[in-house]
Amino acid sequence: MARTRIYVPRETAAVSVGADEVALAIAQVSKKNGSKIELIRNGSWGASWLEPLVEVEVDGARIAYANVSASDVESLFDSDFIKGGEHERRLGPTIEIPYLINQDRWTFWRCGLINPLSIEDFEQHQGFKALTKAFSEGAESVLASVLASGLRGRGGAGFPTGIKWRTVADAPGEQKYIACNADEGDSGTFSDRILMESDPMGLIESMAIAGFAVGASKGYIYLRSEYPLTHSILSRAIATARDAGWLGDNIKDSGFDFDIELHLGAGSYVCGEETAMLESLEGKKGIVRYKPPLPAIEGLFGKPTVVNNVVTLASVANIINLGGERYAGMGVERSKGTLAFQLAGNIKRGGLVEKSFGITLRELIDDFGGGTASGRPVKAVQVGGPLGAYIPAEHLDTPLDYEAFIAIGAMVGHGGIVVFDDTANMATLARFAMEFCAIESCGKCTPCRIGSTRGVEVVDRMIAGEKREENYDLLVELCDTMEDASLCAMGGMTPYPVRSVLKYFAEDFASSEEAQ
Amino acid sequence: MAKINKTTTSEIVAEFNSKSEMLVQILQTIVGRFGWIPEETIRQLADELNLSRADVHGVVEYYHDFRTSEPGKHIVKICQAEACQAMGSRELTDYAKKTLAMSFHDTENDITLEPIYCLGNCACSPAVMINGKTHGRVDEARFNTLLDELRGSD
Numbered sequence: 001m002a003r004t005r006i007y008v009p010r011e012t013a014a015v016s017v018g019a020d021e022v023a024l025a026i027a028q029v030s031k032k033n034g035s036k037i038e039l040i041r042n043g044s045w046g047a048s049w050l051e052p053l054v055e056v057e058v059d060g061a062r063i064a065y066a067n068v069s070a071s072d073v074e075s076l077f078d079s080d081f082i083k084g085g086e087h088e089r090r091l092g093p094t095i096e097i098p099y100l101i102n103q104d105r106w107t108f109w110r111c112g113l114i115n116p117l118s119i120e121d122f123e124q125h126q127g128f129k130a131l132t133k134a135f136s137e138g139a140e141s142v143l144a145s146v147l148a149s150g151l152r153g154r155g156g157a158g159f160p161t162g163i164k165w166r167t168v169a170d171a172p173g174e175q176k177y178i179a180c181n182a183d184e185g186d187s188g189t190f191s192d193r194i195l196m197e198s199d200p201m202g203l204i205e206s207m208a209i210a211g212f213a214v215g216a217s218k219g220y221i222y223l224r225s226e227y228p229l230t231h232s233i234l235s236r237a238i239a240t241a242r243d244a245g246w247l248g249d250n251i252k253d254s255g256f257d258f259d260i261e262l263h264l265g266a267g268s269y270v271c272g273e274e275t276a277m278l279e280s281l282e283g284k285k286g287i288v289r290y291k292p293p294l295p296a297i298e299g300l301f302g303k304p305t306v307v308n309n310v311v312t313l314a315s316v317a318n319i320i321n322l323g324g325e326r327y328a329g330m331g332v333e334r335s336k337g338t339l340a341f342q343l344a345g346n347i348k349r350g351g352l353v354e355k356s357f358g359i360t361l362r363e364l365i366d367d368f369g370g371g372t373a374s375g376r377p378v379k380a381v382q383v384g385g386p387l388g389a390y391i392p393a394e395h396l397d398t399p400l401d402y403e404a405f406i407a408i409g410a411m412v413g414h415g416g417i418v419v420f421d422d423t424a425n426m427a428t429l430a431r432f433a434m435e436f437c438a439i440e441s442c443g444k445c446t447p448c449r450i451g452s453t454r455g456v457e458v459v460d461r462m463i464a465g466e467k468r469e470e471n472y473d474l475l476v477e478l479c480d481t482m483e484d485a486s487l488c489a490m491g492g493m494t495p496y497p498v499r500s501v502l503k504y505f506a507e508d509f510a511s512s513e514e515a516q
Numbered sequence: 517m518a519k520i521n522k523t524t525t526s527e528i529v530a531e532f533n534s535k536s537e538m539l540v541q542i543l544q545t546i547v548g549r550f551g552w553i554p555e556e557t558i559r560q561l562a563d564e565l566n567l568s569r570a571d572v573h574g575v576v577e578y579y580h581d582f583r584t585s586e587p588g589k590h591i592v593k594i595c596q597a598e599a600c601q602a603m604g605s606r607e608l609t610d611y612a613k614k615t616l617a618m619s620f621h622d623t624e625n626d627i628t629l630e631p632i633y634c635l636g637n638c639a640c641s642p643a644v645m646i647n648g649k650t651h652g653r654v655d656e657a658r659f660n661t662l663l664d665e666l667r668g669s670d
Binding site: 012013015016017048049051184185186187188189190192193224225226227228229263264265266267268269280281282283284285286287301342343344345346347350351352373382386416418419420421424429432436439440442 | 535536537538539540541543544547574575578579580581582597598599600601602603632633634635636637638639640641643645648649650651652653
């Protein structure tokens with residue numbers, strides 16, 4: 001009799017709530033009672049609220065058991081879960097979980113499905129098909145498909161990827177680079193991490209396609225050090241791809257050379273800014289550069305460089321497989337395709353939701369997220385990381401689309417959605433925005449370096465009820481200066497959350513005073 | 517944790533082919549293996565990588581990960597970022613400081629307590645990292661259990 005496949009995710013969220021202990025218990029109990037199983041450590045489907053999500057393959061279908069703890073394992077075996085038996089943890093077939101089937105999985109479709117470290121599994125699920133197709137159709141065809149897809153940078157800035165790639169392809173020079181920004185430092189975001197832990201070879205393949213398209217023989221991944229498990233999975237995946245001849249010289253006799261070097265960050269938030277990241281990749285302090293020159297012209301070590309976020313790059317393989325027009329057929333207006341939204345903070349069903357642009361915040365938070373974890377009303381939602389505005393409940397019907405968000409003084413950013421219930425004190429969060437900027441500022445420009453510290457002081461005076469109107473005006477003026485005169489988004493966008501608190505939640509400054 | 521010395525420093529520099537552009541990676545490797553970067557290591561790195569001491573010092577000072585004093589045997593980091601705040605990390609931080617009778621960046625009884633800004637575990641907030649492992653959905657009771665496990669491991 002064949003061994004029954006049991007899947008237990010090795011992904012940070014799952015492991016953070018006990019997946020390793022569950023896997024160990026399954027191995028021990030199956031050994032003890034002689035069950036013939038094959039334990040597979042897959043990635044995550046992204047439904048973090050169900051983790052650890054254990055799946056058993058029964059007659060070709062995967063049956064899910066949610067929120068399994070090590071102490072459940074004995075009783076799962078007693079309930080014959082290896083044949084899909086009934087148990088209080090049993091959810092039913094994975095492919096029937098509404099949270100998953102209601103998504104538009106384009107970039108994350110292999111996540112959870114495959115063993116991320118098995119090249120056979122990857123190849124059986126269309127792995128390296130797009131790269132092979134790129135080799136046969138040529139670089140110009142790849143550039144045309146990416147441009148036609150309308151794909152924009154998913155790291156937050158939303159710059160058209162096709163134009164960036166074209167610029168690098170056309171830039172003179174023998175040596176060019178692909179630099180993958182995996183410094184996912186925004187609170188409320190984890191889509192890069194889920195992708196790298198669940199489908200690392202998907203990223204590797206897409207980076208090779210980017211290299212082939214623009215004429216770069218070397219790629220770098222700049223991964224934040226806060227992701228040690230990701231580092232372990234990604235470095236093994238790179239070695240595996242290299243051993244199989246998918247990285248290195250003359251890949252599969254295509255005449256194309258490409259290899260990837262994995263670098264670790266060291267805890268600096270600003271290194272997520274593209275030029276600071278390049279400085280850090282060169283072994284220096286992560287201090288932002290003036291632009292121009294753009295990295296596409298003078299990037300890493302002064303050479304033309306494609307700097308793209310993980311999700312941006314990973315979206316490319318399917319654009320090559322299925323065509324740019326198909327990708328452009330999803331989404332709205334100038335926001336084409338899908339975004340991996342991340343439901344985080346005070347939310348009942350947190351996790352990753354890859355969905356076409358145009359869905360509203362309310363649909364994401366209520367239909368997917370199930371409302372707040374606390375069950376209390378939503379007070380504010382921060383979209384796009386610590387530099388994103390706090391959106392009040394009355395704006396929850398805004399569609400997720402780059403331009404619609406700009407219109408309400410907010411940004412879609414990297415798609416992180418952090419929900420706060422009505423117990424949140426927004427004055428405290430405005431103070432935190434300034435404080436975070438003061439801690440993380442690289443120090444190169446004055447508005448950011450000094451402005452953030454002064455910002456904390458002004459907010460403190462407002463909270464203390466000291467000359468509140470004068471300090472309100474001062475804070476607005478400070479925000480203007482930071483926004484207009486900072487070199488990068490760190491100082492330039494820290495005012496966004498602060499202004500949104502002043503605009504929508506000014507009463508929280510008063511309540512702070514009363515509380516004192 | 518082992519103590520870094522001249523030989524181990526040279527070995528790490530050699531692992532990165534003595535390339536100065538690998539300085540951040542070299543420092544990260546040193547912190548990963550030895551926990552911190554002593555002053556004499558900074559001097560040695562400057563010599564071996566043909567950089568000025570100011571260059572190396574600047575990089576060490578710039579990044580949060582590069583500690584210049586010896587940490588405790590165990591490093592406990594509590595996420596301070598917004599998603600964790602939405603799930604009570606401020607309260608958890610106060611509780612941890614009280615329970616451990618220490619502030620951030622202090623080292624007492626083999627434990628170093630540090631803030632961290634996002635572990636990417638924002639759907640399972642609040643998050644805590646202990647000795648490089650991320651834990652999610654950490655309430656006060658679970659924090660105590662994790663501390664007990666830590667003390668039990670000594």
